Amino acid sequence: MCGISGVIGVAATERATGILNVINGAIAHRGPDDCGSWVTPGIALGQRRLSIIDLSCAGHQPMHSADGNLVLVFNGEIYNYRELRQELYDYPYQTQTDTEVILAAWQKWGTACVHRFNGMFAFAIHDKARNEVYLFRDRLGIKPLYYYQSGEVVLFCSEVRGLLASGLLPRKLNKAALADYLRYQTVHAPETMVLGVLMLLPGHYMHIKDGGATIAGYWAPETNYSRRSEGKSYTEIKQEVYTLLQRAVERRLVADVPFGAFLSGGIDSSAIVGLMSRVASQRVKTFSVTFEEEAFSEARYAAAVAKKFNTDHTEIRLTPDNFLELIPAALQAMDHPSGDGPNTYVVSKVTKEAGITMALSGLGGDELFAGYDVFNRMAALQQYRWVARLPLAVRRAAGFTIRKLKPSVASTKISELLNLSSWDLSGAYPITRQFYTDEFLQQLTGRTSLEENRVQQLVRESNNRQVQHGVNMPLLSQVSVAEITSYMQNTLLRDTDQMSMAHALEVRVPFLDYELVEYVLGVPDSYKYPTSPKKLLTDALGDLLPMDIINRPKMGFILPWQNWLRQELYTFAEQRLNSLGKRGILVPQEVQQLWQRFLAGDPAVTWARVWYLVVLENWLEAHGIEA
Numbered sequence: 001m002c003g004i005s006g007v008i009g010v011a012a013t014e015r016a017t018g019i020l021n022v023i024n025g026a027i028a029h030r031g032p033d034d035c036g037s038w039v040t041p042g043i044a045l046g047q048r049r050l051s052i053i054d055l056s057c058a059g060h061q062p063m064h065s066a067d068g069n070l071v072l073v074f075n076g077e078i079y080n081y082r083e084l085r086q087e088l089y090d091y092p093y094q095t096q097t098d099t100e101v102i103l104a105a106w107q108k109w110g111t112a113c114v115h116r117f118n119g120m121f122a123f124a125i126h127d128k129a130r131n132e133v134y135l136f137r138d139r140l141g142i143k144p145l146y147y148y149q150s151g152e153v154v155l156f157c158s159e160v161r162g163l164l165a166s167g168l169l170p171r172k173l174n175k176a177a178l179a180d181y182l183r184y185q186t187v188h189a190p191e192t193m194v195l196g197v198l199m200l201l202p203g204h205y206m207h208i209k210d211g212g213a214t215i216a217g218y219w220a221p222e223t224n225y226s227r228r229s230e231g232k233s234y235t236e237i238k239q240e241v242y243t244l245l246q247r248a249v250e251r252r253l254v255a256d257v258p259f260g261a262f263l264s265g266g267i268d269s270s271a272i273v274g275l276m277s278r279v280a281s282q283r284v285k286t287f288s289v290t291f292e293e294e295a296f297s298e299a300r301y302a303a304a305v306a307k308k309f310n311t312d313h314t315e316i317r318l319t320p321d322n323f324l325e326l327i328p329a330a331l332q333a334m335d336h337p338s339g340d341g342p343n344t345y346v347v348s349k350v351t352k353e354a355g356i357t358m359a360l361s362g363l364g365g366d367e368l369f370a371g372y373d374v375f376n377r378m379a380a381l382q383q384y385r386w387v388a389r390l391p392l393a394v395r396r397a398a399g400f401t402i403r404k405l406k407p408s409v410a411s412t413k414i415s416e417l418l419n420l421s422s423w424d425l426s427g428a429y430p431i432t433r434q435f436y437t438d439e440f441l442q443q444l445t446g447r448t449s450l451e452e453n454r455v456q457q458l459v460r461e462s463n464n465r466q467v468q469h470g471v472n473m474p475l476l477s478q479v480s481v482a483e484i485t486s487y488m489q490n491t492l493l494r495d496t497d498q499m500s501m502a503h504a505l506e507v508r509v510p511f512l513d514y515e516l517v518e519y520v521l522g523v524p525d526s527y528k529y530p531t532s533p534k535k536l537l538t539d540a541l542g543d544l545l546p547m548d549i550i551n552r553p554k555m556g557f558i559l560p561w562q563n564w565l566r567q568e569l570y571t572f573a574e575q576r577l578n579s580l581g582k583r584g585i586l587v588p589q590e591v592q593q594l595w596q597r598f599l600a601g602d603p604a605v606t607w608a609r610v611w612y613l614v615v616l617e618n619w620l621e622a623h624g625i626e627a
Contacts, residue, residue, distance in 0.1 A: 002061070003030030003501070004073040004145075005162055006124050007044040008133055008208055009153040016044040019166050023157055024048060026165035030075075030158060030501045038062040038071055043126055043133065047073040050504050052255050052358055058095040065103040066092045069128050072106075074099050075158055076121030076143045077508070079251035084116060111205070114218060118251065118514065122200075124156065132209040139219040140512045141189070141202030141489040144497055148197050152211035159335045159498070160197055164623060169196050171624045178585060179450040182441050183434050185339035185612040186491045188454040193337055194625065202489060219514075221481050222465040225473060225521035234527055234539075240519065241540035248513035249275040249360070257357040260285035262347060262507075263313070265301025267371070267534055267550060268362030272510055274544045276360065277309035286311040287351045287359070291318055301552055308546060316350040320560050324568055333502035337619040339612030340491055343559075344499035352503040359500075363492055364511030367483040368520050369537040370476050370530045374432045378479045379529065381423045395419065407604050412437060425475075426463060429482050430455040435609055444594070446587040455486045474525040481521070561607040566599060573614045580617035583627045 005023040010016040017039050024035060024046040031048025034057070038045050047061040063072050078084070081098035084105055091104035098119075105113035106125060111134065120142035126133045135156055137145045147156040148169050157163050164171060172195040177187040189199040200206060203219035229237050249272060253259070261276060263269050263286040276284045286306050290299035299315060306313035323346055330345035351359055366372050387395070395418040402411045402418075413431055420427045430453050438450055459482050466472060473481070493509075500507045510516075520528075520536070528536035538550050565573050577595050581588030591613070598605040619625075 002050055002073075002075045003027035003048040003158040003162070004061075004075045004122065004124060005046040005155075005157040006073065006133070007153075007155055007166075009042060009151070009211065010044070011041050013039050013041055013044075016042075019155075019168065020044040020046045022165050022167070023155070023162040026162040027157065027159050029504060032504050034060055036061050040128075045071060045073045045124060045126065047075075050357070050501075050506060052077065052257055052506055056095070059097045059099060061099060063095075063097075063099050063103065065107060066094070067107075070103050070106060071126040071128070072099065072103055072123060074102060074121065074123040075145075076119055076123070076138065077252075077254075077506075078102065078117050078119040078121065079254065079513075080116075080118040082254075111218075114205070120508070120512075122158065130209070132207065135200060135206040135208070137200045137202055137204055139203045139514045140484065140493075140517065142493055142497075142509060142512060144494060145200045146192065146197055147200060147206070149213060150196070154208055154213055158501075160192060160194060161335050161623070163197055164194065169194070171626060172196075173585065173620065173625050173627050175585065175627070176451055179441065179445070180454045181337065181612075181616065182436065182444065183438075183453065184455060184486070184491075185435060185608070186494070187336070188458065188486060188490045191454075193619070202485075220465055221484065221517065221521055222462055222471065222473060223469050224514075224518050225471075225477065226518040227522055228519060229523045229527075237523055237527055238536070238540040238542075241516075241523075241536060242542070244513070244516040244519055245271070245510065245540070246275050246279065248510040248516050250279045251513070252360055252508040252510050253280055255358050258285070258355055259358040259360070260287055260351065260354075260356045261360040262286075262351070262362070263288050263302045263305060263311070264362070265298045265303075265305055265549065265552070266362065267538060267545065268365030268511065270301075270305045270362075270545055270549050271365070271537065271541055272360050272362050273305060273311060274309055274541070275510075277311065284309065284311045285354075285356065286313045287316065287347075287354060287356070288313070289316050289318060289347050289350060291320065301549060304546065305549060314354050316354075318346070318350075320564075323559060324564060327569075330499065331615065331618050332622065333499060334615070334619055334622075335498040336494060337612075337616050338491055338495050339608055339615055341495045341499050341615075344495050345502065348500040348503045348505045348507070352505045356505065358506040358508065361496070361507050361509050362511065363496060363507075363509045364484075364488065365534065365537065367480055367488045368511055368517060369534040370480070370528055371534045372483065374429070374483070375476055375479050375530050377432060378425065378429060379475065379525075381417070381428050382475060385423045387418075387423075392419075392421075407602070412604060425478055425482065426456055426459040429459055429479065433487055435612070444586055444590045446590075455482070458482065458485050473521065474523070476525045476528060476530075477521045477523075484517075561611065565607050565610060569614075573610065576614045576617040576621075577610075579621065580613060583617075583620070585627050 007016045007019050031050045033051040034049035036047050045062045061073050078098040081101040084101050088104040121138045122143040122145040124135050148163050174195040177191040180187050187193050189201050204217045206215050261273050263273050288302035330342040403415045416431045462481050581591040598610045
C-alpha cells in the first residue's frame with residue numbers, strides 16, 4: 001500500500017524532478033517507510049511506500065524488471081501473487097514482493113496480465129523500448145488514481161492534493177461538477193471538484209505514447225458477471241458463496257505486518273471476523289469504536305462477536321466530545337470533499353495507534369447482498385409500476401398532498417417518483433440517493449438548468465452495456481451495480497482510502513473480491529430477495545453468526561450531529577456557510593434560508609444536508625480553490 005505519482009511529457013529532467021518531488025512530498029503520509037523516484041527525459045515516476053509484504057529494502061520503488069526495460073510504481077496489493085509467481089517460475093526474482101510479480105506478468109502477457117490479478121491496485125508501468133506508459137486501476141475502484149493533462153504533459157497521483165501541489169494546474173473549481181456534489185455529496189468519476197483534474201475510472205487503463213493519451217476499459221460488472229449459478233439449487237449456491245468469501249478472506253490475510261479487523265458487530269464485519277478466525281494461523285485482533293451513551297454504541301454486539309470467535313479485542317471508548325475534537329483533523333485530511341468522511345478517519349486513527357498496519361473491513365457487503373432499503377424500494381416499485389401509468393395530473397396532486405401533510409425527506413422523494421413518466425431503474429434509482437430535488441438545487445444555485453444527473457447516466461450506461469452484450473441481469477443485481485458504481489466507489493471507497501491513508505493504515509475489503517462479486521451478481525433475485533437482512537449472505541454463512549447479530553437493528557455510525565451543528569459546531573458551520581454564499585456559485589439568501597430551516601428543526605433539512613455544504617467550503621478554503 002503506497003502512494004504513486006508521475007510527470008510525463010516534461011523533457012527537462014531537472015524541472016521534472018522538482019515537480020515530482022513536490023508531488024511526492026504532498027502524499028508523504030501515504031507511505032512513511034520509503035520514498036523513491038526515477039527520472040529520464042520525458043518521464044518521471046515516484047512512490048511513497050507503506051511496507052506490507054517483504055519489508056526489506058528490496059521492495060523499494062520505482063522497481064525495474066530484471067532486463068532493465070520496465071519501470072513500475074504500484075499502489076495496492078495483488079493477493080494471488082504467490083500463485084502467479086509459481087506460474088511465472090522462470091523469471092529471475094530478486095524480492096518476495098507482489099510488485100515484482102507484476103513486472104514478471106507484464107513481460108509474459110503484456111497488458112493482458114491485469115486480467116490475472118486479484119487485488120486492489122493502481123499502477124504505472126513504463127516500457128523503455130516502446131517509449132510508452134500505461135496507467136491501470138483495479139476493477140472495482142478500491143485504489144484511486146487521479147490525473148491532469150495539458151497538451152503533451154500528463155501528471156498522475158494517488159491524491160488530488162499531490163496534483164495541486166505541482167503548481168502546473170489552476171486551482172479552479174469545476175463548476176460542472178458542482179451539481180453532482182450538491183445532488184450526492186460527492187463527485188462521480190471521472191470528474192472531480194477541481195477543474196481539469198480527472199479520476200481514472202475503475203476497470204480502466206490509460207495508454208500514453210507520442211504525446212497522446214487514450215483510455216479504454218478492460219472490465220465491467222455487466223459483461224463479466226458469472227453464470228455459474230444457473231440451474232443450481234439454493235444449497236449449492238450457498239456453498240459456493242461461502243467458499244468464495246472464505247477464499248477472499250484468506251487471500252487478504254497475507255501480510256508481513258500486524259493486522260486486524262474493524263468490528264462493529266453488524267453482519268458484514270462479523271462475517272469477516274468469523275471467517276478470519278477459521279482460516280488465520282494466529283488469534284485475530286479486532287477493533288471497535290464504542291461510546292458510553294447506549295444510543296450511539298454497538299459495543300454489546302461487537303463484544304458478543306469477539307467472545308464467540310475468541311478474538312484479541314480492543315474496545316476504543318470515545319465520548320461524542322472526543323469525536324468532536326477530531327473533526328478538524330479529519331477535515332484537514334480530506335483529499336476530496338465528501339459529507340461522510342470523519343467516521344472513517346476516527347476508526348482508522350485509533351486502529352493505527354493500537355499498532356495495526358493493515359485491517360480488514362466489511363465494506364461492500366450491503367451493496368453486494370442487498371443490505372440497503374433501496375433494494376426493497378426498487379423491488380416494490382417494479383411491483384407497483386402501474387402507478388406510474390396513471391395520469392400525470394393525478395400523480396402530481398398526490399405528491400403535492402403527501403409533501404404538505406408530512407414534510408420530510410421521504411415525502412419529497414415520493415413526490416419526485418410520482419412525477420416520473422416511468423419507474424424504470426434509470427429514472428427511479430437516482431432519486432433514492434439524491435440529497436435535494438433538482439427544483440430546489442436550481443433555486444440554490446440560481447440556475448435555470450443543471451448538468452445531466454451523473455447517477456442516472458451511470459445506470460443508463462450499465463443498461464446500454466447489457467443491451468450491447470445481449471444480457472439481462474437480475475433486478476437486484478442491477479441495483480447492486482448502481483450502488484457499486486455510484487455511492488460505494490465514489491463515496492465509501494474514496495473516503496476509506498483518503499481517511500485510512502491519512503494514518504498510513506491499509507484497509508482490505510474481502511467483499512469486493514472480483515470473483516465473489518461476479519458470482520453474486522449472477523445469482524437470481526429469488527435467492528437473495530431481502531425478506532430478511534442479507535438473506536443469501538447469512539444463509540451461506542450457516543451457523544457462523546449468532547441469530548441476535550443477524551436480526552439486530554441496523555445502526556451505522558450514529559452520532560449527535562444534529563446537536564453539534566446547533567451548539568459546538570454552530571460558529572464553525574455558520575462562518576463557512578456565509579463564505580460559501582459569497583463565492584458566487586450559490587445564492588446567498590438560499591444558503592442562509594437553508595441554514596435557518598435546519599436550525600428551526602425543518603424535517604426536510606437534516607444535519608447531513610447542511611454539513612456537506614460546510615465541508616465543501618472548508619475544503620475549498622483549505623486547498624485555495626477559486627470559483
